[in-house]
Amino acid sequence: MSRYTSATDADRREMLDAIGVETIEDLFADIPAGVRLDRPLDIAAGLSEQDVYARMRRLASRNVSTEDEISFLGAGMYDHYVPALVDNLLSRSEFLTPYTPYQPEISQGSLQVMFEYQTAISEVTGLPVSNASVYEGPSAVAAAGYLARLHNKRGRFLVSRGLHPHALETLRTNAHGFGATVEELPLSDGVTDPDALAAAMGDDVAAVFLAQPNFLGAVEDLEALAPLARSTGALLIVAADPLTLGVLKPPGDFDVDICVGEGQTLGNRLDFGGPSFGFFAVQEHLVRKLPGRLVGETTDVDGRRGFVLTLQTREQHIRREKATSNICTAQALNALAGVIYLSWLGRHGITELAELMLQRTAYARAELAALEGVELLHEQPVVREFAVTLDASVDRVIERCAAEGVNPGYALGRDFDEHPDGLLVAITEQRSRADIDRLVSVLGAAVTAERTGVMA
Amino acid sequence: MSKTMNDNRLHGDPGIADTAGQDGRGLSLEMPKQRDRAVTIFEKSKAGRRAFVAPELDVDAQPLDDLIPARMRRTEPPRLPEISEPEINRHYKRLSTRNFDLDEGFYPLGSCTMKHNPKLHERIAALPGNARLHPAQAPERAQGALELMYELQVALGEVAGLPHVSLQPSAGSHGELAGVLLTRAYHEDRGDHRTKVLTPDTAHGTNPATVTMAGYEVVKVGTDPDGGVDLEDLRAKADDQVACLMLTNPSTLGLFDRNIEEIASIVHGVGATLYYDGANLNAVMGISRPGDMGFDIVHYNLHKTFTQPHGGGGPGAGPIAVSDRIEPYLPRPQVVQGDDGSFVLDYDRPKSIGRLRGFQGNYGVFVRSYAYILSLGGDGLREASETAVLNANYLLARLREAGVAEYLPVAYDRLCMHEFVLSGAPMKRELGLKTLDLAKRLLDFGFHPPTVYFPLLVDEALLVEPTETETKETLDAFADTIAEILREGEQDPEIARNAPYTTPVRRLDEAGAAKRPVLRQPL
Numbered sequence: 001m002s003r004y005t006s007a008t009d010a011d012r013r014e015m016l017d018a019i020g021v022e023t024i025e026d027l028f029a030d031i032p033a034g035v036r037l038d039r040p041l042d043i044a045a046g047l048s049e050q051d052v053y054a055r056m057r058r059l060a061s062r063n064v065s066t067e068d069e070i071s072f073l074g075a076g077m078y079d080h081y082v083p084a085l086v087d088n089l090l091s092r093s094e095f096l097t098p099y100t101p102y103q104p105e106i107s108q109g110s111l112q113v114m115f116e117y118q119t120a121i122s123e124v125t126g127l128p129v130s131n132a133s134v135y136e137g138p139s140a141v142a143a144a145g146y147l148a149r150l151h152n153k154r155g156r157f158l159v160s161r162g163l164h165p166h167a168l169e170t171l172r173t174n175a176h177g178f179g180a181t182v183e184e185l186p187l188s189d190g191v192t193d194p195d196a197l198a199a200a201m202g203d204d205v206a207a208v209f210l211a212q213p214n215f216l217g218a219v220e221d222l223e224a225l226a227p228l229a230r231s232t233g234a235l236l237i238v239a240a241d242p243l244t245l246g247v248l249k250p251p252g253d254f255d256v257d258i259c260v261g262e263g264q265t266l267g268n269r270l271d272f273g274g275p276s277f278g279f280f281a282v283q284e285h286l287v288r289k290l291p292g293r294l295v296g297e298t299t300d301v302d303g304r305r306g307f308v309l310t311l312q313t314r315e316q317h318i319r320r321e322k323a324t325s326n327i328c329t330a331q332a333l334n335a336l337a338g339v340i341y342l343s344w345l346g347r348h349g350i351t352e353l354a355e356l357m358l359q360r361t362a363y364a365r366a367e368l369a370a371l372e373g374v375e376l377l378h379e380q381p382v383v384r385e386f387a388v389t390l391d392a393s394v395d396r397v398i399e400r401c402a403a404e405g406v407n408p409g410y411a412l413g414r415d416f417d418e419h420p421d422g423l424l425v426a427i428t429e430q431r432s433r434a435d436i437d438r439l440v441s442v443l444g445a446a447v448t449a450e451r452t453g454v455m456a
Numbered sequence: 457m458s459k460t461m462n463d464n465r466l467h468g469d470p471g472i473a474d475t476a477g478q479d480g481r482g483l484s485l486e487m488p489k490q491r492d493r494a495v496t497i498f499e500k501s502k503a504g505r506r507a508f509v510a511p512e513l514d515v516d517a518q519p520l521d522d523l524i525p526a527r528m529r530r531t532e533p534p535r536l537p538e539i540s541e542p543e544i545n546r547h548y549k550r551l552s553t554r555n556f557d558l559d560e561g562f563y564p565l566g567s568c569t570m571k572h573n574p575k576l577h578e579r580i581a582a583l584p585g586n587a588r589l590h591p592a593q594a595p596e597r598a599q600g601a602l603e604l605m606y607e608l609q610v611a612l613g614e615v616a617g618l619p620h621v622s623l624q625p626s627a628g629s630h631g632e633l634a635g636v637l638l639t640r641a642y643h644e645d646r647g648d649h650r651t652k653v654l655t656p657d658t659a660h661g662t663n664p665a666t667v668t669m670a671g672y673e674v675v676k677v678g679t680d681p682d683g684g685v686d687l688e689d690l691r692a693k694a695d696d697q698v699a700c701l702m703l704t705n706p707s708t709l710g711l712f713d714r715n716i717e718e719i720a721s722i723v724h725g726v727g728a729t730l731y732y733d734g735a736n737l738n739a740v741m742g743i744s745r746p747g748d749m750g751f752d753i754v755h756y757n758l759h760k761t762f763t764q765p766h767g768g769g770g771p772g773a774g775p776i777a778v779s780d781r782i783e784p785y786l787p788r789p790q791v792v793q794g795d796d797g798s799f800v801l802d803y804d805r806p807k808s809i810g811r812l813r814g815f816q817g818n819y820g821v822f823v824r825s826y827a828y829i830l831s832l833g834g835d836g837l838r839e840a841s842e843t844a845v846l847n848a849n850y851l852l853a854r855l856r857e858a859g860v861a862e863y864l865p866v867a868y869d870r871l872c873m874h875e876f877v878l879s880g881a882p883m884k885r886e887l888g889l890k891t892l893d894l895a896k897r898l899l900d901f902g903f904h905p906p907t908v909y910f911p912l913l914v915d916e917a918l919l920v921e922p923t924e925t926e927t928k929e930t931l932d933a934f935a936d937t938i939a940e941i942l943r944e945g946e947q948d949p950e951i952a953r954n955a956p957y958t959t960p961v962r963r964l965d966e967a968g969a970a971k972r973p974v975l976r977q978p979l
């Protein structure tokens with residue numbers, strides 16, 4: 001039941017006659033008998049639109065979303081408010097349905113959006129050049145590693161343990177392919193240990209990877225770490241959380257070579273993890289090794305201002321095996337959400353939002369730390385997320401809280417063997433003081449119950 | 457009847473008056489409208505304007521210095537626009553009108569499968585249970601999402617004829633990378649260290665680029681006069697250093713390789729894997745399955761075959777399906793069904809290549825593609841492929857007519873699958889019109905041009921893919937327009953050489969853009 005086709009039986013007959021064959025079957029004559037499917041696909045018969053909707057709505061209703069509970073989950077993706085403006089503009093078919101802008105004369109909308117997006121990312125990160133998007137945060141980190149490998153042909157990556165664990169693992173997956181090794185730099189009191197970094201540096205280091213803030217929420221001292229990381233000709237790659245850069249010094253101020261990150265927080269919904277976008281910004285000297293699409297300004301034959309995909313000799317469709325990346329389709333629509341959102345926040349709004357998170361996070365951190373059986377995992381400065389340790393089973397505490405309609409955060413033990421008792425708590429602008437107070441009371445009760453052996 | 461230029465919503469060019477219009481060739485043109493000058497949102501910024509109003513600060517404010525030392529804080533805010541919501545809205549609405557899109561008209565962009573994007577899918581994807589589901593939510597509280605992913609895996613596996621699916625890769629090229637890394641893991645696990653990957657000269661650029669990223673050397677395989685893989689060349693190059701052959705079937709020439717069984721046996725004979733670039737899967741759903749052809753690894757482009765809107769360059773998703781021998785190496789985590797019927801994320805995969813990205817993949821894309829499969833069912837998928845192939849062959853038949861075929865002959869004179877390649881070489885020779893000129897002139901008639909200059913093998917190539925969702929009337933209009941442009945070119949090739957005339961901008965100086973790159977708005 002292919003309701004999205006339009007050929008009538010009469011059309012079919014006319015078309016087959018024009019082609020000069022009897023049946024549709026004849027069109028597939030090239031397919032050898034041995035590789036034909038001699039039965040129908042084992043996929044249930046098609047449904048009406050309303051039945052598909054009902055089935056999908058039922059599935060969706062079995063998920064507990066951030067509208068169904070008070071959620072403090074973060075760990076890389078965050079429940080920020082997405083303005084209605086974003087939904088409205090993204091639903092325009094002119095943005096939603098075109099392909100990559102291969103014909104610039106009829107794609108000025110998408111191309112100018114990318115140019116504006118590149119400008120916005122450049123401003124937020126403090127680096128001069130941004131590409132038009134990569135897939136998402138962790139793969140952006142891996143792509144940065146590949147760039148470093150192309151750039152200095154060295155084979156060692158030093159990676160802070162504060163990098164998002166998914167980014168670390170993605171980097172490992174990729175590095176194994178292109179022949180680089182990954183060594184972890186330990187954290188000390190929640191931040192990257194500068195002595196460990198200094199000791200590990202050498203002129204075989206291709207790149208050093210840091211996160212700002214790191215996975216435990218801590219603000220890294222880039223002022224101290226950057227000169228060490230760049231001391232032997234290695235590239236410094238910082239994975240940054242863009243909204244925190246409303247209050248934190250941008251990576252560009254520390255001369256980092258590449259700043260990448262997860263763009264979900266910029267106007268993109270959670271979507272159970274994607275699609276979002278990854279951003280990728282570099283210093284001028286690396287422009288010709290950038291992965292992916294890049295838009296530049298130019299003029300048309302009448303002298304009118306216009307925008308085109310540019311420096312394409314980096315890309316797979318031109319350079320093939322010598323390309324600086326294989327990326328083709330990226331995340332244009334999600335990057336559009338990003339630049340609409342950043343315009344909506346505006347020059348001062350991004351700082352106001354970051355400062356609001358900072359204040360509420362400080363409040364939540366202090367309130368939680370005051371609970372019996374809860375301690376701070378580190379005391380470093382934080383912006384929107386912080387880590388605590390519980391004197392109780394984290395998983396069981398999470399279950400108890402869930403029963404009360406509160407999702408208290410992310411169990412660090414999922415990724416960090418050294419923190420089996422760790423809980424990562426994120427406070428976006430959507431969590432009010434009342435929400436935080438509720439977290440404090442529910443979590444406090446859950447920890448107490450666990451410690452005193454009360455049955456759940 | 458072809459669309460006239462005036463049907464084109466993007467029209468309105470003063471430039472047309474001083475080029476085509478003036479020489480009185482009777483092009484019916486309205487009075488040109490003034491084009492907007494491109495102004496970026498940064499240039500519309502005015503100090504003091506804003507859209508965002510922060511929620512109330514409901515906790516006691518502490519001095520910033522107590523929270524983050526001043527030396528770590530930003531001193532200058534980023535120079536984002538200062539602009540009101542009405543102005544942002546109008547800015548991007550206007551920008552949108554400077555795009556051509558699939559909902560506007562025919563988009564026969566070869567290899568891209570620009571089929572209708574069902575509107576239901578947007579409604580479903582926006583349900584809070586999908587859109588506002590946190591990716592780290594406990595599996596017990598995300599059962600609907602995991603079931604959806606599981607069912608999608610099963611359905612995709614059935615279409616490919618391969619039982620094990622990972623949804624994780626983010627696009628086609630990401631699926632390719634996953635596939636070549638899986639190949640590497642498979643060989644290495646057997647203590648077999650190979651160095652080369654074969655790709656045909658018709659391959660998409662992402663194939664060789666992927667091979668390099670995965671640490672292998674690319675070895676090109678030729679194409680035989682029939683448009684298939686050159687078996688002699690393949691036999692000569694297939695040795696025990698070859699890890700994999702990456703193949704698109706039907707190929708980027710729109711041709712099904714009749715020797716696929718022989719190809720599979722040569723490749724497997726040297727112990728290599730066979731990789732299926734699924735960009736062209738839209739030709740064969742329910743008709744022939746890559747797994748049955750002998751492929752070990754397949755990627756799908758959900759943003760092509762399975763209706764995820766392309767978004768002007770993404771998002772997409774590039775799931776992979778693999779055979780039993782590759783299964784142990786699939787990325788982590790995998791969505792699996794437990795004994796009690798519930799769905800879990802399985803991380804316990806000791807031989808896995810690891811992650812390729814964060815969390816579980818582009819779930820929002822999975823929602824749309826799963827809704828599509830539910831809507832069509834197995835028979836509907838087959839009918840979609842049959843109609844795609846019918847439409848392509850019909851359009852090809854129309855373009856084989858006199859007046860067109862002598863300028864734009866089909867590159868390989870066979871029945872095609874869901875797309876076909878024409879060569880503009882005779883047009884260039886006889887009329888002095890390049891494929892690029894024809895493409896640009898099509899813009900004036902309200903059509904998106906086919907893919908041009910790909911595959912590289914065909915001189916002045918045009919790769920045409922109509923898809924199953926277009927009507928016969930649309931295909932006729934397109935064929936008529938091609939004929940009309942060629943007639944016009946016989947009389948005065950200058951018209952197409954200077955096209956387009958009706959678009960928001962005309963031909964752009966791409967060389968200049970690359971020579972002096974301006975990659976952001978100067979502020």
Ligand SMILES: Cc1ncc(COP(=O)(O)O)c(C=O)c1O
Pocket residue numbers: 327328329567568627628629630660662663704708733735736757772774
């Ligand atoms: C034949 C072929 N292979 C691979 C790709 C890459 O797919 P994606 O753009 O999803 O990365 C494309 C995309 O155009 C293609 O046409």
